[in-house]
Amino acid sequence: MKKNENIVWHNNKVSAEDRRRVLGQKGLVVWFTGLSGSGKSTIAVELEKLLNEAGRAVYLLDGDNIRHGINADLGFTDEDRNENIRRISEIAALFCDAGIITLVSFISPFRKMREFARERAGDENFIEVYVSTDFETCRQRDPKGLYQKDISHFTGKDSSYEEPLHPEIVLETVSCDPTQCAEIVREEINRREVESV
Amino acid sequence: MKKNENIVWHNNKVSAEDRRRVLGQKGLVVWFTGLSGSGKSTIAVELEKLLNEAGRAVYLLDGDNIRHGINADLGFTDEDRNENIRRISEIAALFCDAGIITLVSFISPFRKMREFARERAGDENFIEVYVSTDFETCRQRDPKGLYQKDISHFTGKDSSYEEPLHPEIVLETVSCDPTQCAEIVREEINRREVESV
Numbered sequence: 371m372k373k374n375e376n377i378v379w380h381n382n383k384v385s386a387e388d389r390r391r392v393l394g395q396k397g398l399v400v401w402f403t404g405l406s407g408s409g410k411s412t413i414a415v416e417l418e419k420l421l422n423e424a425g426r427a428v429y430l431l432d433g434d435n436i437r438h439g440i441n442a443d444l445g446f447t448d449e450d451r452n453e454n455i456r457r458i459s460e461i462a463a464l465f466c467d468a469g470i471i472t473l474v475s476f477i478s479p480f481r482k483m484r485e486f487a488r489e490r491a492g493d494e495n496f497i498e499v500y501v502s503t504d505f506e507t508c509r510q511r512d513p514k515g516l517y518q519k520d521i522s523h524f525t526g527k528d529s530s531y532e533e534p535l536h537p538e539i540v541l542e543t544v545s546c547d548p549t550q551c552a553e554i555v556r557e558e559i560n561r562r563e564v565e566s567v
Numbered sequence: 568m569k570k571n572e573n574i575v576w577h578n579n580k581v582s583a584e585d586r587r588r589v590l591g592q593k594g595l596v597v598w599f600t601g602l603s604g605s606g607k608s609t610i611a612v613e614l615e616k617l618l619n620e621a622g623r624a625v626y627l628l629d630g631d632n633i634r635h636g637i638n639a640d641l642g643f644t645d646e647d648r649n650e651n652i653r654r655i656s657e658i659a660a661l662f663c664d665a666g667i668i669t670l671v672s673f674i675s676p677f678r679k680m681r682e683f684a685r686e687r688a689g690d691e692n693f694i695e696v697y698v699s700t701d702f703e704t705c706r707q708r709d710p711k712g713l714y715q716k717d718i719s720h721f722t723g724k725d726s727s728y729e730e731p732l733h734p735e736i737v738l739e740t741v742s743c744d745p746t747q748c749a750e751i752v753r754e755e756i757n758r759r760e761v762e763s764v
Contacts, residue, residue: 388619392619393624422589427587427666460637463660464632468662469624
């Protein structure tokens with residue numbers, strides 16, 4: 371008998387549960403939305419650090435690793451912004467399936483696309499965090515100098531931002547510093563994990 | 568003094584090294600290439616299981632989670648196949664950066680695109696595995712019944728497959744069963760990790 375006649379071409383894939391056993395945690399998508407300058411990235415970076423220091427497997431998807439990589443072919447029209455968020459949603463769902471606590475920080479102005487992200491990750495794995503800093507405060511902070519420039523399709527000016535209707539968390543950065551905001555989100559992550567055991 | 572005047576908007580992101588400390592491993596991309604029916608997915612699934620059972624953080628990107636998700640908008644023309652592989656390359660590089668041993672199983676017929684994948688992950692993090700089963704054997708196995716159909720742009724028939732020139736590993740599935748093949752790749756993964764300590 372030839373050797374390869376023995377081959378059983380089985381297909382028992384590793385499950386999300388198998389991965390959970392290795393990582394000791396459940397995959398989640400924590401989706402930060404808000405205007406440019408609202409503070410969402412600062413809070414996400416702070417949260418990433420808190421979780422990493424606590425020994426959690428965490429990864430942050432933001433402009434730095436998405437806009438210059440997989441979405442380098444996209445611009446800022448409504449259509450391209452939707453495609454930007456569609457791809458990020460799919461990537462976040464993959465990371466979540468891999469068992470990673472996945473932090474996503476993008477303006478993501480349209481409700482429909484944030485709902486798509488939730489659907490792809492699964493509602494039980496999704497935490498929408500609305501960083502609700504008002505336009506005037508964002509304009510004054512303007513950490514990237516964007517409000518000063520004459521940019522077309524700029525969210526809050528000539529492109530609309532649709533506030534979340536039922537976010538899991540609303541963060542007020544005027545009364546709360548980034549570490550306090552990150553702690554609020556961490557508590558929700560811990561609560562989700564305890565619930566799912 | 569108002570509370571938010573204290574805010575330091577720092578940006579000390581968690582590094583790949585920080586993630587490595589948590590996961591106890593280095594991120595890698597293991598890229599399986601070969602004809603349809605060559606056995607690459609069977610070997611990748613086997614390897615995924617071996618690594619998961621050994622307590623490693625591993626994730627498999629293949630048709631099941633990519634073609635129906637992020638790349639659902641793409642067809643099978645050369646242009647779309649290149650875009651398919653471009654996006655998978657970027658996703659694999661993100662997973663690698665996150666510290667995951669990332670297995671990728673796609674025909675990926677074009678040398679240029681596999682080189683792109685290597686470049687994005689970083690040469691030191693990339694293992695190209697050529698599953699070198701010959702066309703006739705693949706046609707006889709035909710696990711998906713694809714060779715029997717009259718599919719246009721079918722790799723090995725009317726669409727070309729460019730064999731790797733310098734793959735890290737060549738697997739001969741005619742003389743080796745999937746478990747043996749997976750073990751060969753696992754040894755290379757272990758060797759890479761020892762080297763990188």
